[in-house]
Amino acid sequence: MERSTELRKVKRSLWGELNYRLNWIIFGTIGAILLCFIPVLGWFLALGMAFAILYKTFGFRETFLEGSCPACTKLLPVDPKTDVFACPVCHSCIAVREDSLVIIKID
Numbered sequence: 001m002e003r004s005t006e007l008r009k010v011k012r013s014l015w016g017e018l019n020y021r022l023n024w025i026i027f028g029t030i031g032a033i034l035l036c037f038i039p040v041l042g043w044f045l046a047l048g049m050a051f052a053i054l055y056k057t058f059g060f061r062e063t064f065l066e067g068s069c070p071a072c073t074k075l076l077p078v079d080p081k082t083d084v085f086a087c088p089v090c091h092s093c094i095a096v097r098e099d100s101l102v103i104i105k106i107d
């Protein structure tokens with residue numbers, strides 16, 4: 001028997017998005033300034049950091065995948081690059097399909 005749950009695409013809430021971008025600006029700027037103290041290599045890294053901050057601050061809202069564990073219904077973040085993972089709560093083996101999570105029975 002195959003049990004599966006729907007896989008959903010979600011975005012951060014407006015408040016979460018604001019917090020995320022503020023964190024990038026504040027900690028990214030601190031990081032870039034600290035990198036500037038390292039001669040040459042640090043300057044390049046700081047430049048890369050500055051671009052990362054701009055991209056993260058003004059870029060598109062990122063989309064995440066999430067789904068409920070088919071066994072225990074715990075809501076889990078899903079990495080689209082993984083094929084199979086174990087639920088951290090009930091340790092069931094879960095396969096990631098195109099648009100669903102499917103429980104794998106091991107026996």
Ligand SMILES: [Zn+2]
Nearest residue numbers: 069072087090
């Ligand atoms: Zn589970």
